[in-house]
Amino acid sequence: MSQTLRLPEILELARETGKVAVEDLAAHFGVTVQTIRRDLSELAEVGQLDRVHGGAVLPSGITNLGYEERRSLNQPAKRALARACANDIPAGACVFLNIGTSTEAVARELLHHNDLMVVTNNMNVASILAPNTNCEIIMAGGVLRRADGGLVGSLTTRMIAQFKFDYAVIGCSALDQDGDVLDFDFQEVTVSQTIIAQARQTFLVADHSKFQRHAPVRITSLSKLDRFYTDLALVPPLATACKTWQTDVRLCA
Amino acid sequence: MSQTLRLPEILELARETGKVAVEDLAAHFGVTVQTIRRDLSELAEVGQLDRVHGGAVLPSGITNLGYEERRSLNQPAKRALARACANDIPAGACVFLNIGTSTEAVARELLHHNDLMVVTNNMNVASILAPNTNCEIIMAGGVLRRADGGLVGSLTTRMIAQFKFDYAVIGCSALDQDGDVLDFDFQEVTVSQTIIAQARQTFLVADHSKFQRHAPVRITSLSKLDRFYTDLALVPPLATACKTWQTDVRLCA
DNA sequence: ATTAAAACGAACATATACGAACATATATAT
DNA sequence: ATATATATGTTCGTATATGTTCGTTTTAAT
Incomplete structure (x- = not known):
């Protein structure tokens, strides 16, 4: 056996x-x-x-959903991004965290923030943040995707549409050189788009490896986002594009 | 330690x-x-x-018993009830499991059922059932109650109202001799009432210790339920009342 | 209060479980 | 068929849990 x-x-x-x-x-x-x-x-x-x-x-x-990648979460790069992002979220904010290991890393860095309201469609985010009793946690409903503990589908979209967030922190599967933000799962893309629509400010957290990957569905463009946390300088054309778009690119060591 | x-x-x-x-x-x-x-x-x-x-x-x-205490209370009895209840849920059904250690026990016994759709507002139920890939799991959204991983509030109620279940399996905090089904938390009661309203059949799972406890909020009466799984014979007046109500009382060793 | 029996905690010795490194078998890819 | 990756077995030094002993504290009976 x-x-x-x-x-x-x-x-x-x-x-x-x-x-x-x-x-x-x-x-x-x-x-x-x-x-x-x-x-x-x-x-x-x-x-x-x-x-x-x-x-x-x-x-x-x-809650402890099985999840293979837990060890790789301590990667210092990802953690640096997450920390920078968490630092920019003030007390008292209402923030959405969506599916992905990057957002889970942000959740970890929010463990000692006060007076937060966190909405998420990620079961792992909920269990990570549960110990922080200064933080109200609201789960969006939806169909459970076992692979990563994410909740997706029209139920999720509809529930999210009922909120207005101060900040939305999202991850992605891949990034294109022209600034397109991509994902694998169509259902998740719909959710992400709703999140962006309901947020006053949207932050993308994605390390440089996402530039080397490809994914089929387009979530949005960097031009529509307010801030982009990453760990390596962008290729020059994209960097200047971001300047034009007024997308704040934050390089985190 | x-x-x-x-x-x-x-x-x-x-x-x-x-x-x-x-x-x-x-x-x-x-x-x-x-x-x-x-x-x-x-x-x-x-x-x-x-x-x-x-x-x-x-x-x-x-204080009231904490979650962990309740979980380990009367384990063998709880399991027998849960097994009996799970046996009565056929493949292909759409079933709701709500908050409570009894319903979690039912979830455990559903691990080998096929082709189920399970809706729940209990994070623990979701993680217990996650290994069963023959089962679609849908989380109701809502505010996370850390004490037991339950989701409650108006968001939860509204989401549940969008479903129609073949079976609803509910637990309770206490049971009165006159057949009233009781709970501690007002918010949870509202959720439970919605569940009952949306279900074709409602099953209550509660061991005999619930008759010795008291709780302030009334969920419903045994008269409105279809089946009641418990481990000890009811007091005679209640037993005859259940007969009149056509509430099917199942005693499980 | 006094006293005896039981229970306690600390210190040490021993037994057991542990993880790492390497060897071998089995599965998978080329 | 051969090479490579993966899983399992084997051995050994280390870490941890348990057993033993003994002096002290608590309990309960006088």
């Missing part, structure tokens, strides 16, 4: 009794304890289980 | 009777009393238990 088959079953066993023991699992699957340890480490890294001596237990507290 | 497989079980045992004895625990786990003392010290340090000579007791019950 391969690892990919074991992990779900381990989770299932854990959910039944709340805990699993390394030795038991090793016997159950007929593998060495070391293999089980590796399995548990992976599940713990993704937040599905809490590792304890001798086994693992279900994590306490609210 | 270091972690042990024993700690969650100690808490569970403590919640059943209100107290635990060092000697009993040592015998139960097959370890020395010294080890148990260390465990209890850790739990006391985090405030989960109060240490006393010879054992430990639950921290003084000033």
